[in-house]
Amino acid sequence: MLKKRIILINVISMLIAFVLCDMVTILLVYRNNVADVSERYQRDLDETATGLGSKYAANGDLETLKFYLKRQEDYYLVCYKTSGTDEDYGEKVYNHTLYGYDFYGSVNYKKNNVYLRFGDKVYAPITAKYMDLRFYYLCDVTTAFNKTWRTALVIVGVTVTVFAIMLFILIRLTKRILDPVASLKERAIKLSEGIYDTGIEITSKDEIGDLSRTFDTMAEKIKLREEELSESERRKTLLMANLSHELRTPMTSMSGYAELLLNAKLSEEDRETALMYMQSECGRLSRLSGKMMKLLSLDQDQELVRKKVSASKLFANVCRICGGVADDRNIRLICSENGEDFTVDEDLMTEVLVNLVDNAIKASPEGAEITITARDKSISVTDKGRGIPGDEIHKILEPFYMVDKSRSRKSGGAGLGLAIVKLILDKHNATLEINSTLGQGTSMNLHFV
Amino acid sequence: MRKNRILIVEDDEAIARMIAMNLKVAGYDTRIFLDGLEAYEALPEDNNYDLALLDVMVPGMNGFELMPEVAKYDIPVIYVSARDDLNSKLTGLTGGAEDYITKPFEILELLVRVEKVLVRNHKIDSTIEVAGLVINADEHTVKKNGREISLKPMEFELLLVLVKNKNIAISREKLLSMVWGIDFAGETRTVDVHIGQLRKKLDLYDNIKTVSKLGYRFEDN
Numbered sequence: 001m002l003k004k005r006i007i008l009i010n011v012i013s014m015l016i017a018f019v020l021c022d023m024v025t026i027l028l029v030y031r032n033n034v035a036d037v038s039e040r041y042q043r044d045l046d047e048t049a050t051g052l053g054s055k056y057a058a059n060g061d062l063e064t065l066k067f068y069l070k071r072q073e074d075y076y077l078v079c080y081k082t083s084g085t086d087e088d089y090g091e092k093v094y095n096h097t098l099y100g101y102d103f104y105g106s107v108n109y110k111k112n113n114v115y116l117r118f119g120d121k122v123y124a125p126i127t128a129k130y131m132d133l134r135f136y137y138l139c140d141v142t143t144a145f146n147k148t149w150r151t152a153l154v155i156v157g158v159t160v161t162v163f164a165i166m167l168f169i170l171i172r173l174t175k176r177i178l179d180p181v182a183s184l185k186e187r188a189i190k191l192s193e194g195i196y197d198t199g200i201e202i203t204s205k206d207e208i209g210d211l212s213r214t215f216d217t218m219a220e221k222i223k224l225r226e227e228e229l230s231e232s233e234r235r236k237t238l239l240m241a242n243l244s245h246e247l248r249t250p251m252t253s254m255s256g257y258a259e260l261l262l263n264a265k266l267s268e269e270d271r272e273t274a275l276m277y278m279q280s281e282c283g284r285l286s287r288l289s290g291k292m293m294k295l296l297s298l299d300q301d302q303e304l305v306r307k308k309v310s311a312s313k314l315f316a317n318v319c320r321i322c323g324g325v326a327d328d329r330n331i332r333l334i335c336s337e338n339g340e341d342f343t344v345d346e347d348l349m350t351e352v353l354v355n356l357v358d359n360a361i362k363a364s365p366e367g368a369e370i371t372i373t374a375r376d377k378s379i380s381v382t383d384k385g386r387g388i389p390g391d392e393i394h395k396i397l398e399p400f401y402m403v404d405k406s407r408s409r410k411s412g413g414a415g416l417g418l419a420i421v422k423l424i425l426d427k428h429n430a431t432l433e434i435n436s437t438l439g440q441g442t443s444m445n446l447h448f449v
Numbered sequence: 450m451r452k453n454r455i456l457i458v459e460d461d462e463a464i465a466r467m468i469a470m471n472l473k474v475a476g477y478d479t480r481i482f483l484d485g486l487e488a489y490e491a492l493p494e495d496n497n498y499d500l501a502l503l504d505v506m507v508p509g510m511n512g513f514e515l516m517p518e519v520a521k522y523d524i525p526v527i528y529v530s531a532r533d534d535l536n537s538k539l540t541g542l543t544g545g546a547e548d549y550i551t552k553p554f555e556i557l558e559l560l561v562r563v564e565k566v567l568v569r570n571h572k573i574d575s576t577i578e579v580a581g582l583v584i585n586a587d588e589h590t591v592k593k594n595g596r597e598i599s600l601k602p603m604e605f606e607l608l609l610v611l612v613k614n615k616n617i618a619i620s621r622e623k624l625l626s627m628v629w630g631i632d633f634a635g636e637t638r639t640v641d642v643h644i645g646q647l648r649k650k651l652d653l654y655d656n657i658k659t660v661s662k663l664g665y666r667f668e669d670n
Contacts, residue, residue: 245531252553253463256471259556263618263660264474265668274470277463 003178010170018159026152033144033151038124041139045128048077048137053130062093065133069093078136093133115145122146180208184215196223239399246288246415250281291416294351295399298423304345311337311374317350318372322357330367333357337374342448348424355417356381356444363387363442377448384441393434397422453567454478456501458488458515459529460508464552468502468529471556472563474616485510489518496522499572500563503546505530505537516544525570527562529554557614557623564613579612580656580669591651598650603628607643611657611667620664640665 056065062081069079079093116123116138122145123138196219204212257274260266266274315335326333342349353372360370363385370383388396399419425432429449436442455477459465462483469479480495482488486509501519503512503526512528519526528541533551541549547566550559567573575587583592589605591598600608606628611619619627621637629639644665648654658666 248531248553249461249464253461253467255553256464256467256556260467260470260474263663263666264471265616265666266470266474270470270473273466277466281463 002181003174006174006178007171010174011167014163014166014170018163022152022155022159025155026148029151029155030148033148034124034141037141037144038126038139041124041137042126042128045126045135045137045139049128049130049133049135052079052135053133056133057131065093080134080136082132082134115141177206177208180204180212184208184212187215187219191219191222196220235398242399242415243292247285250284250288254278254281288416291420295416295420295423298348298420298427304348304427306343306345308341308343309346309349311340311342311379314342314346314349314353314379315372315374317346318353318357321350321354322361325358326361326370329361329364331361331364332369334369334371335373336371340374340376342374342379344428344448345424348427352421352424352446353379353381355421359417360385360442360444378445380443380445382441382443387438387440387442388434388436389438390436393436396434397432452476452478453499453572454480454497455563456488456498456519456524457481458485458501458507458512459504460484460506461504467556468559471560471617475560475614476616477563484508485512485515489515492518492522496524498522498524499570500524500566501526502529502563503527505532505541513540513544516546520545525566525572527566529559557617557619560614560617561627577612579615579667580653582612582651584609584612593651600650601646604643604646604650607640608647608651611647611665615667615669618660618663618666622664624664 052065052068055068056062065079069077081093116125120142121140122142124141126137126139128135128137257278261271261274312335315337319333319335322333357370357372360381360383364370364383365385368384370381373380373382397418399416422432425446431447433445433447434442435445453476455472457465457468457472457479459468459481460483465481465483469481472479480498482491485507489510501524503515503519505512505528507515512530516526526546527548527550528546529550529552530537530541531552538549538551547569548562550562564573575585577584577586581593584590585592586609589602591600591605591608607624610624610627621640624640625637644657644659648657653667656668658668660666
């Protein structure tokens with residue numbers, strides 16, 4: 001489509017340009033040849049006319065004029081005597097043209113570029129006036145005319161050749177420019193079908209090449225985006241699967257106990273055990289749903305309330321919330337700070353630290369120490385607990401992941417704490433660095449930008 | 450009569466105790482391990498089990514890994530797992546397990562499956578002694594005080610179901626489907642009539658209890 005249009009437009013403009021050029025050139029050549037010759041003849045004729053005319057005027061005798069005309073022995077000279085007006089050709093005085101051609105009434109001399117052909121000769125008629133005499137002359141411009149004609153032929157020939165070459169180049173060039181567009185189109189189609197790596201490469205260094213490279217970048221970005229989306233989709237599915245598993249387990253035991261209580265004849269002790277487990281499973285479910293709500297509300301675009309909070313305030317919050325649990329297990333929380341400030345959402349950052357300290361407490365043996373340290377742009381929570389196995393460190397941020405499932409469950413974990421921590425830190429553009437040695441302890445470092 | 454002993458490896462304490470309690474009510478002995486590795490380490494000394502209920506995802510050593518060790522002692526295995534994907538089921542069953550139950554399960558289903566596996570592996574006595582009755586499941590006979598009492602086939606099946614699930618209340622609908630089959634388009638009245646016959650013929654007025662709104666329960670202390 002575009003290719004045809006471009007070629008057509010170019011051909012038309014080339015044609016116009018060539019035709020105009022040729023016309024101007026040929027006209028110039030003509031002027032240089034034919035016109036020059038006829039002008040020379042014209043001067044001669046003017047002289048002759050003046051010479052003959054003055055002789056005629058001197059004695060007013062037409063016979064003498066004829067005599068002189070004859071003496072000219074010019075076969076191309078014709079003379080008329082007129083009444084003086086231009087419309088009247090007048091009475092023929094002398095016509096001795098080679099072909100006996102009668103000019104009278106046949107040629108409109110006012111028009112330029114009128115040529116007469118006799119055999120292979122070309123004549124340009126010219127005229128001169130002396131009083132009431134009209135002299136006509138056929139000047140032989142055959143050589144000049146033929147020369148002009150030959151030159152014109154050469155010019156047209158050259159033009160046609162150049163035109164053909166240019167057309168060829170034009171088609172090739174258009175093809176070269178537009179073919180990448182076609183392959184770009186092909187790629188776009190493939191892209192729409194989800195094929196990102198088409199193997200079609202455009203390496204030209206022009207705008208099309210630029211476009212193609214932009215296209216490449218776009219395809220890459222789309223691919224990346226899609227991968228991200230499917231990854232997030234996969235995560236969501238995994239989260240849902242994990243969630244339903246986490247819900248099912250307490251449901252199974254609760255409905256099992258309920259069935260027992262309802263249908264079976266149980267001893268008093270067994271009844272109490274069943275009820276106790278039902279209650280604790282209910283607690284587990286409610287904790288789970290609480291954490292889940294937290295995670296979901298964080299996942300949505302909840303706005304942060306960022307304020308300058310001193311490290312001592314944050315640490316005080318953490319000690320207030322975690323102090324009881326730590327005391328129960330005789331664990332000491334040691335906070336160290338030097339008046340650092342952090343621009344964070346206080347509630348959420350407290351939540352982060354509480355989660356980390358809570359994990360540290362769960363991992364620590366009784367009577368251990370946990371240190372919470374603030375430095376320039378980071379906060380770290382360090383315990384001397386059991387540590388995280390190296391191959392599991394990257395998994396612990398995933399929702400529902402628990403390094404030690406049964407222990408975590410027993411201590412009330414749902415496997416969501418660190419997932420919440422990660423989400424909150426992401427919102428703060430903060431990063432979490434985990435250093436852990438199995439059996440020696442873990443250090444969780446928050447780095448703020 | 451020897452009680453069947455069942456090994457339970459399940460990391461969720463609530464579920465483990467719940468299963469154990471149900472099995473105890475149904476007349477089985479149980480031992481619970483919350484950790485796969487602990488179960489593995491205890492097996493050489495204590496392997497007198499008739500059946501093992503293994504959770505697949507347990508800490509220490511998972512159910513699939515534990516399976517060959519359990520099989521060494523000729524203990525049939527039923528997996529009880531929250532993993533309900535086909536792959537896990539196939540891995541479990543092709544690995545030699547007798548059955549695969551997914552969580553959440555109905556406890557009655559678990560009991561029935563447990564019993565089926567025990568019967569298939571001849572771990573269960575075909576004679577059941579309960580409440581002064583000697584019931585022989587193979588011969589379809591019931592003796593009370595050494596005297597054989599004739600029962601109609603459906604009465605016998607009903608007695609068997611009640612006795613096997615003793616101390617557990619079973620609804621009339623469930624009894625209908627368990628004894629007469631799911632396709633049986635009868636009324637729950639049928640169950641009442643047969644219960645009446647059993648009570649009369651075997652003098653089980655004290656043992657077969659009507660549980661209001663629920664159904665019947667065979668009680669034996």
